[in-house]
Amino acid sequence: MIEVSNIAKAFNGKEVLKGISASFKKGETNLIIGGSGTGKSVLLKCMIGLVKPDQGNVLYNGRDFYHCDKETQQSIRREMGVLFQGGALFDSKTVEENVRFPLDMLTDQSVQEKQERVAFCLQRVGLEAAAKRMPSEISGGMKKRVGIARAIVMNPMYLFCDEPNSGLDPLTSVKIDELIKEITEEFQITTIIITHDMNSVMEIGQNIMFLYEGSKLWEGVNSEIIRTDVPELKEFLFSNKLLREMEK
Amino acid sequence: MSVIGKYFIFLGTLFGKGEKLSVYWRRLMEECVGIGVSSIFIVAIVSTFIGAVSCIQTAYNLVSPIIPISTVALIVRDMEILELAPTITCIVLAGKVGSNIASELGTMRITEQIDALEVMGINSSSYLVLPKVVAAMLTFPMLVIFSAFLGILGGYLAGTLTGVITERDYLYGIRDSFVPYNIFFMCVKPFVFGFLIATISSFKGFFTTGGALEVGKSSTEAVTNSCISILVADYLLAQLLL
Numbered sequence: 001m002i003e004v005s006n007i008a009k010a011f012n013g014k015e016v017l018k019g020i021s022a023s024f025k026k027g028e029t030n031l032i033i034g035g036s037g038t039g040k041s042v043l044l045k046c047m048i049g050l051v052k053p054d055q056g057n058v059l060y061n062g063r064d065f066y067h068c069d070k071e072t073q074q075s076i077r078r079e080m081g082v083l084f085q086g087g088a089l090f091d092s093k094t095v096e097e098n099v100r101f102p103l104d105m106l107t108d109q110s111v112q113e114k115q116e117r118v119a120f121c122l123q124r125v126g127l128e129a130a131a132k133r134m135p136s137e138i139s140g141g142m143k144k145r146v147g148i149a150r151a152i153v154m155n156p157m158y159l160f161c162d163e164p165n166s167g168l169d170p171l172t173s174v175k176i177d178e179l180i181k182e183i184t185e186e187f188q189i190t191t192i193i194i195t196h197d198m199n200s201v202m203e204i205g206q207n208i209m210f211l212y213e214g215s216k217l218w219e220g221v222n223s224e225i226i227r228t229d230v231p232e233l234k235e236f237l238f239s240n241k242l243l244r245e246m247e248k
Numbered sequence: 249m250s251v252i253g254k255y256f257i258f259l260g261t262l263f264g265k266g267e268k269l270s271v272y273w274r275r276l277m278e279e280c281v282g283i284g285v286s287s288i289f290i291v292a293i294v295s296t297f298i299g300a301v302s303c304i305q306t307a308y309n310l311v312s313p314i315i316p317i318s319t320v321a322l323i324v325r326d327m328e329i330l331e332l333a334p335t336i337t338c339i340v341l342a343g344k345v346g347s348n349i350a351s352e353l354g355t356m357r358i359t360e361q362i363d364a365l366e367v368m369g370i371n372s373s374s375y376l377v378l379p380k381v382v383a384a385m386l387t388f389p390m391l392v393i394f395s396a397f398l399g400i401l402g403g404y405l406a407g408t409l410t411g412v413i414t415e416r417d418y419l420y421g422i423r424d425s426f427v428p429y430n431i432f433f434m435c436v437k438p439f440v441f442g443f444l445i446a447t448i449s450s451f452k453g454f455f456t457t458g459g460a461l462e463v464g465k466s467s468t469e470a471v472t473n474s475c476i477s478i479l480v481a482d483y484l485l486a487q488l489l490l
Contacts, residue, residue, distance in 0.1 A: 048367050077369035088360040102368055105267060105375075 001026050002158060002190050007046055007056035009039075016042050017053070018214040026157075027188045029181050029204045033195055034211035035236060040194045041162060043211070047192070048082055048160055049073070060158065078106060081151030081189075083161040087143035089135040089150075096122070096131040099149045106154065121149040125179060141172035145179070152183060159184065159191040165200055173197060177204045198237065201225065210236070258451050261373045262381065275379035283345050283380065283446075284387025288394070294340050295395035298332055299324060299402030307412040320413050321421025324403040329430045333396035334437035335482050338388065338445065342474035346449040349380055350470035353453030354463035362454070373454060381446040388442035389435045396434060433489050440481050445474045 002024040009017040016039045024030040032040050045051035047058050049065060058065040060076045068076075089098050099121055103114045122128050125145040130138055138146070144164055151159055161180060165173035181204045184191040193200065201208060205222035212232045218225075228234060266272070307320045353376060356362050365372040400422060407413040413421075449470035456466045 050363055050366060074369050077367065080367060082364065082367045084360040084364060086359055088364040090361055090364075091355075105271060105370055106368065 001061060002047065002192065003057075003059040004043075004047060005057050005059070007043065007053045007058070009042055009046060009051065009053045016214050017046070019056070020211070020214075020216050021056075022209050022216065022219065024190055024192050025207060026190045027185060028191070028206040029184050030190070030192045030207045030209070031195055031201060031205045032192065032209050032211060033201060033205075033236070035196060038211045039214040040196075040211055044160055044162055044192065044194050048080060049077065078154060079157040081154065081156035081159045083144065083147045083151050083159070083164055085162045085166055087135070087140075087147040089143055089146055091135055093135075094131070095127065095133050095135070095138065095146050098135070098146055099153050102150065102154050117153060118149075121153045124152070124183070125149045140167050141169075141176065144168065144176055148176075148179060148183070152187070152189075155187070156189060159189045161191070161193045161195075163194055163196070165195060165197045170199065173199060174203065180204065196236075212236075254455075255447075255451050258373065258454065259447060261371070262378045264374060265371050266374050266378075267370065271375070272379060275375070276382055279379045279383035280387055282348075283383045284391060287341060287344055287387075287391060290340060290344055291337055291391050291395050292398055295333065295337065295398040296402035296405075298336060299328060299399030299404075300406030302327055302332065302399070303403035303407040304410065304412065307407065316417070317413050318417040318421035318424060320407065321403065321418040322424050325400055325422045325426075326430070328396045328399040328403075329434045331482075333399055334392045334434050334441070335478065337392050337395040338438055338441035338478055339475055341388065341391070342441075342445045342449075342478060343471050345384065346445050346470045346474045347467045349446060349449035350453035350456075350467040351463055353377075353450055354456035354466045357454065357456045358459060358463065373450075377447075377450040377454065380450060381443060384442035384446035385439055386442075388438035388445075392434060392438040433485075436489065437482065437485055440485060441478050444477045444481060448474045448477060 003022070005021045007017050007020045008015070020039075020043060032043060034040050042051060046053045046056075047065075052066065057067065060079070063072055063076060065073060065076055089095075090101065093101065096118055100114055100118045103109055103117060107114075109117070118131075119128065122131055125148050127142060127145055127149065130142060130146075135143060135146070148164075159180070164176050164180060168176065177200050180191060180193065183189065193204075195201070202222055205225070208218075208220060208222060208225055209216055210218040210230070210233050218228060218230045218233050220228075225233070225237065228237070302324045303320060306323045307317070310317070310320055353362075356376070362372045362376070365375060404415075404418050404422075407418055408415050452466045452470040452473070453463075456462050
């Protein structure tokens with residue numbers, strides 16, 4: 001379980017996050033939604049330690065990430081898997097080497113053990129055949145899947161996905177969403193997904209948080225979101241003409 | 249001043265929490281190939297022609313009958329060893345290697361590859377930059393020795409083929425009044441310049457923000473700042489060591 005309490009962050013005097021508190025459950029896909037520039041990615045970066053919040057705490061199973069010793073912080077980091085927006089694959093390494101990279105760097109496993117683990121993760125995301133290819137030789141959807149394989153190779157307890165569907169066609173987006181949900185339930189991971197894709201919200205949003213101008217305006221499950229009476233959320237949900245007409 | 253402070257803090261992070269030695273060894277070998285071996289061709293071309301031009305132009309200016317023609321070779325040798333091989337070669341390398349380092353790290357930064365390393369708990373500056381710095385400090389002196397050799401050889405070829413100096417005079421000239429200390433001085437320079445080029449370019453690339461335009465800007469700044477630092481360091485080393 002991940003808990004954030006009273007997280008605030010400002011850049012050059014501009015408040016991007018205004019005292020956000022939330023808890024994200026284990027074995028569930030927790031979605032953070034909102035329009036562009038509402039602070040979703042900054043919140044994610046605060047949670048994974050890439051941006052230090054000006055105030056507040058981030059607790060990983062009760063361990064405060066920003067107020068603990070370096071060893072604990074390091075061990076929390078090793079329990080995280082992160083899927084970045086563009087995949088963030090290392091250009092000079094093959095798909096297989098990208099997935100094996102955390103094992104090479106952070107474990108003392110034998111070559112055989114590492115190969116087996118990499119093969120399992122690639123098989124889990126359906127990319128066994130692409131193992132020897134370079135990131136430049138694979139599609140955007142495949143890059144995301146390699147990113148997921150790399151994120152789960154260390155058996156993480158927490159999985160963070162920053163806009164996993166951006167730049168993908170609707171069908172591939174659904175497949176990526178399903179894969180993330182399956183992995184979350186299969187390995188009982190606490191998964192947090194940043195998205196503004198409504199298909200994801202409806203398909204896999206077990207616990208949804210809506211951000212607006214750096215504040216949390218709404219929290220609930222996907223079956224409730226459609227009946228919301230929060231005007232900003234309604235505007236976000238029914239942003240296109242067809243949906244507005246359906247709402248009426 | 250704040251940039252200089254940030255640069256020194258960045259240097260400090262290179263020696264922070266590190267990874268396994270085997271990881272560094274593998275990275276060092278990769279960087280030695282990328283920085284050193286891949287620069288051999290450009291260094292060879294530049295050095296040979298600079299040596300050839302030095303010989304021809306020195307001979308053109310030495311028209312006095314009281315100065316022996318072998319002095320041309322002596323001047324080519326000393327110019328190569330003291331200045332042309334270490335400084336000009338490193339300025340060429342600042343362009344080639346510096347821009348490569350800055351654009352590589354800049355692209356890694358904007359595509360979140362550095363963030364991915366940091367999230368894994370890896371000291372990204374130490375993992376990415378330290379092997380580049382060590383590789384530059386190891387391979388630049390070797391490239392400069394190679395450059396000096398080719399420069400003197402280029403002078404020999406140009407001088408003898410055009411007939412401005414005989415083979416005998418040239419070989420006599422390059423052995424005349426030789427000071428072995430100059431070789432030590434020649435090797436110290438690229439060691440220092442290698443450190444400056446690798447660290448300044450890495451610093452520029454590592455802190456790139458924005459997109460492709462900023463990567464290009466970082467790359468240009470890396471080359472400009474490296475060249476300026478080479479010239480300043482060249483003067484300081486000459487004052488200190490000669």
